[in-house]
Amino acid sequence: MAGWSHRYAKINGLDVHYVEEGTGPLVVLLHGFPHTWFSWRHQIGPIADAGFRVVAPDMRGMGQTSGPPDHREYGPDRIVADLTGLLDHLGAEKAVFSGLDFGLFAAYDLAYHRPERIAAIIGLENPFITPSDASPLSLAARQARRHFNHIHYFVASGTADRDLDAAPREFLRKLFYALSSDYHYLDVWRRPAGTSYIDALPDAPPLPWTWLTETELEFYVADYSRSGFTGGLNWYRAMDVSWEYRKSYAGRKNPVPFYFIGSEQDTDLEGWHGDDPLNRLGDHYEDLRAVRMIKQAGHMMQMEKSAETTAAMLEFLAAGRSEWV
Known part of the structure; x- marks a missing residue:
């Protein structure tokens, strides 16, 4: 660097x-x-x-x-x-x-x-x-009637910002693991409707992993602890806005x-x-x-x-x- x-x-x-x-x-x-x-x-x-x-x-x-x-x-x-x-x-x-x-x-x-x-x-x-x-958000809402859906949770739960802001390290560690080749991410869809994202995610093994160290994770934790997650979640909340715009x-x-x-x-x-x-x-x-x-x-x-x-x-x-x- x-x-x-x-x-x-x-x-x-x-x-x-x-x-x-x-x-x-x-x-x-x-x-x-x-x-x-x-x-x-x-x-x-x-x-x-x-x-x-x-x-x-x-x-x-x-x-x-x-x-x-x-x-x-x-x-x-x-x-x-x-x-x-x-x-x-x-x-x-x-x-x-x-x-x-x-x-x-x-x-x-x-x-x-x-x-x-x-x-x-x-x-x-x-x-x-x-x-x-x-629209993407209507499709997510339809899925969320049957099982957990992260997009619907981000948009409609009313607690996503607060939940993630309260536990940035736990959320980021669990999500990064869930998105890796060591876990099948779509298994989070097995969780029932109404589950919080942090609870829907699998437990992650202790760091370091082969591709992520504790120090590297802290770069993300520090930034999101400072900024909060609302800005990132707004990209999801704008998905219908984007869908309408892209019709052109x-x-x-x-x-x-x-x-x-x-x-x-x-x-x-x-x-x-x-x-x-x-x-x-x-x-x-x-x-x-x-x-x-x-x-x-x-x-x-x-x-x-x-x-x-x-x-x-x-x-x-x-x-x-x-x-x-």
């Missing part, structure tokens, strides 16, 4: 924190929930060493980046403005964007609205925005070059993108370049299988570099 710079800027009305290293074509790494820039700690240095300028921001409402309390301020138009504002602040016309979870959806939205600002997308785990005739480009293929890295034990690939999503990537992208699958990794593969994930990202960056300089 010695070469990394922590920077702070006012962008799109937010106090934004980001980490930067290296020089060359710009690569922006976008995290999901409940993550921060720190989830990219294994990728920042190697990508910079390969001749790229790497920027990993804390996303709206998470980590050390501020976020409004109103969930309606977390729709795609606001997030796209955050990303274009970041590019403007960095003095960059465009960048390669890589993301996971909500961070990847943010890159997808940017590609539809401002494709000239994206050189390519390297997507992790979430292959596309899954089309749906019904429903059925259109994403226009920018696309690379995909998935893991064989990812809960999102298993449960949220329909049957056989990898064979349907061509239905969603005009320029699908390559697909890599990583074995024995769960959802957060850039931490759990950091070497393999980084190698795939470097391969994709090298393949397209001549186009992006």
Whole structure:
């Protein structure tokens, strides 16, 4: 981490924190929930060493980046403005964007609205925005009548913020374990309706694990203890807002070059993108370049299988570099 710079800027009305290293074509790494820039700690240095300028921001409402309390301020138009504002602040016309979870959806939205600002997308785990005739929150509510559903809990329980703010270390430790290859995350659906998320999650073994130490967990605990979880939960609470907004480009293929890295034990690939999503990537992208699958990794593969994930990202960056300089 010695070469990394922590920077702070006012962008799109937010106090934004980001980490930067290296020089060359710009690569922006976008995290999901409940993550921060720190989830990219294994990728920042190697990508910079390969001749790229790497920027990993804390996303709206998470980590050390501020976020409004109103969930309606977390729709795609606001997030796209955050990303274009970041590019403007960095003095960059465009960048390669890589993301996971909500961070990847943010890159997808940017590609539809401002494709000239994206050189390519390297997507992790979430292959596309899954089309749906019904709103995401109504689908979550329907599931929650039968069993525990984390999206419905975040949105409708009325206690999610308080529950998670009261036990950030327990929540993060249990969730990170549940999302790993050592647990089948969809087993949380076996819990009855009305269960709290912390109670729905499995007990986690003591740290350290092969991919996470106590010190590394404390980076997340410290940030979420300071900020609280409301900003991150607002990304879920805005899912219907985002669904309505994305109707404007429903059925259109994403226009920018696309690379995909998935893991064989990812809960999102298993449960949220329909049957056989990898064979349907061509239905969603005009320029699908390559697909890599990583074995024995769960959802957060850039931490759990950091070497393999980084190698795939470097391969994709090298393949397209001549186009992006």
